Amino acid sequence: MEKKFSDIIYDYLKETLKRFIPIFWIPVVGDKLLDKVMNSTAVGFAWKGWVMISLM
Amino acid sequence: MSKITQEKTKRLELAGLNKQPDRVPITSQIETFAYGYAGTTIAEVNKNPLKGVAAFKKCYEDIYFDAFFEPIFVHPFGFFDGLGADSYFASDDGVTAQHAEIAPMNGTEEEYKALIENPTKFFLDVINPRKFPNLNGAETDQRKAIVDAMKGAAGFLVGMGGGGMGLPILTDTPSFMGGFIEMPYDNLFDFLRGFKGSSVDMRRHPELVLEATDAIYETYTKECEKIYSFLNALSDPPRMAKNAYNVFIKGGNPECTRFPWFFNPTHAPSFMNQQQFEKFYWPTYKKTLELVTSFGGQTCTLLEGEWGPEKLELFKELEPGTVILYVENDDICEVKKQVGDYQAVMGGLPISLLKSGTKKECIEHTMKVFDACAPGGGFIYTTDKSLLSTEDCNPDNYKAVNEFAHVYGQY
Numbered sequence: 001m002e003k004k005f006s007d008i009i010y011d012y013l014k015e016t017l018k019r020f021i022p023i024f025w026i027p028v029v030g031d032k033l034l035d036k037v038m039n040s041t042a043v044g045f046a047w048k049g050w051v052m053i054s055l056m
Numbered sequence: 057m058s059k060i061t062q063e064k065t066k067r068l069e070l071a072g073l074n075k076q077p078d079r080v081p082i083t084s085q086i087e088t089f090a091y092g093y094a095g096t097t098i099a100e101v102n103k104n105p106l107k108g109v110a111a112f113k114k115c116y117e118d119i120y121f122d123a124f125f126e127p128i129f130v131h132p133f134g135f136f137d138g139l140g141a142d143s144y145f146a147s148d149d150g151v152t153a154q155h156a157e158i159a160p161m162n163g164t165e166e167e168y169k170a171l172i173e174n175p176t177k178f179f180l181d182v183i184n185p186r187k188f189p190n191l192n193g194a195e196t197d198q199r200k201a202i203v204d205a206m207k208g209a210a211g212f213l214v215g216m217g218g219g220g221m222g223l224p225i226l227t228d229t230p231s232f233m234g235g236f237i238e239m240p241y242d243n244l245f246d247f248l249r250g251f252k253g254s255s256v257d258m259r260r261h262p263e264l265v266l267e268a269t270d271a272i273y274e275t276y277t278k279e280c281e282k283i284y285s286f287l288n289a290l291s292d293p294p295r296m297a298k299n300a301y302n303v304f305i306k307g308g309n310p311e312c313t314r315f316p317w318f319f320n321p322t323h324a325p326s327f328m329n330q331q332q333f334e335k336f337y338w339p340t341y342k343k344t345l346e347l348v349t350s351f352g353g354q355t356c357t358l359l360e361g362e363w364g365p366e367k368l369e370l371f372k373e374l375e376p377g378t379v380i381l382y383v384e385n386d387d388i389c390e391v392k393k394q395v396g397d398y399q400a401v402m403g404g405l406p407i408s409l410l411k412s413g414t415k416k417e418c419i420e421h422t423m424k425v426f427d428a429c430a431p432g433g434g435f436i437y438t439t440d441k442s443l444l445s446t447e448d449c450n451p452d453n454y455k456a457v458n459e460f461a462h463v464y465g466q467y
Contacts, residue, residue, distance in 0.1 A: 004180075005180050005184050005185055005191055006177060006180040006181050008202075012199055040304065045282075045283050045286070048176070048276075048280060048283055049283065051276070053135055053209065054179070054187070054188070055179055055238075056131065056143070056247065
């Protein structure tokens with residue numbers, strides 16, 4: 001099934017964070033932490049920032 | 057913050073709260089006019105955002121202002137270019153910014169239901185790909201478009217950040233824009249259904265339009281204003297840290313200050329009759345204005361077009377000092393008479409007069425407006441419209457008017 005844009009940008013953001021922040025490289029714990037970060041308010045703000053600008 | 061900037065800030069704060077400061081504050085409403093005035097273009101600024109900051113700096117140094125509108129043009133062309141969109145473009149003069157009407161949502165019941173169910177998901181999954189050609193290819197192409205857009209946005213942020221922090225220091229003048237609001241109905245009108253589509257929808261399925269504006273308010277506008285309230289503290293690191301703790305750790309709301317204001321250009325109201333305005337626009341408009349007040353902020357709302365006294369009467373429902381009514385085509389002296397006991401008013405200087413009138417005519421007009429609007433405070437002087445093109449005004453008139461207004465406006 002074709003991926004939706006929200007999935008593509010979510011995956012892209014997650015992979016980018018994992019690539020540049022070493023704490024996320026730790027096996028298991030790093031992945032759990034990354035999931036937590038992806039669901040945090042701060043990352044939520046990043047989503048909304050994209051939506052706000054792209055809607056203009 | 058320099059002593060002069062502090063004085064100007066205090067002047068703006070008091071006038072915005074409908075009180076009397078030491079003199080009538082004068083603000084800019086300069087947009088891409090600055091580029092032409094300083095001899096640069098939109099294309100050049102896209103390549104080097106600091107050229108844009110330098111252009112705005114020149115305007116704010118040459119013409120007297122107590123506060124400026126923006127440090128660089130507020131629309132990130134580079135972001136849209138990266139996504140292959142032509143929403144914003146420069147006119148043939150290379151200076152005047154324009155935007156095309158784009159209406160990527162169709163007015164079917166199914167689309168409205170999808171929007172109502174989850175506005176953010178609808179914007180990302182349905183509207184983004186329709187609006188941006190570069191989000192329609194393979195996943196690798198879409199990822200490339202994301203990177204290109206982010207690069208464009210980064211250049212823009214350098215200009216916004218550099219100008220936002222630098223210009224107040226370099227010009228002893230604060231910015232009056234501390235955030236931005238697009239009203240829920242205007243999201244539908246401006247970015248989703250367009251003029252024709254939204255006019256049809258109000259008649260064809262009014263209940264869905266109402267549900268959609270409510271959904272946009274509840275799940276989108278509220279979050280956007282949290283972001284802007286958070287950013288409102290950028291120049292105040294201790295408050296920024298407190299906001300970060302409140303929002304990111306405690307999951308609460310940020311706090312913002314009364315000044316700088318949240319800027320809100322309204323678009324649909326002047327095309328609506330009173331009944332439509334009260335039904336479709338006012339409820340979420342009022343809620344949004346009250347939301348900003350609840351965060352500690354204040355909104356400067358630009359009443360685009362002509363609103364008329366009936367719509368203006370509704371501002372009396374708001375707590376006094378909630379908004380600054382920035383008047384475009386209504387008679388500002390009449391607006392002040394009608395709602396001046398409740399809210400501050402802003403505007404009064406027609407750009408058509410600045411462009412075609414003599415210095416004497418511009419100054420006589422300024423005296424007339426000040427005599428009617430300045431007594432008791434709650435009045436801010438600025439142009440009735442944004443300056444976009446080099447042809448929009450005669451800079452010599454503008455300099456003369458603001459110098460005169462600064463002196464004549466002393467209480």
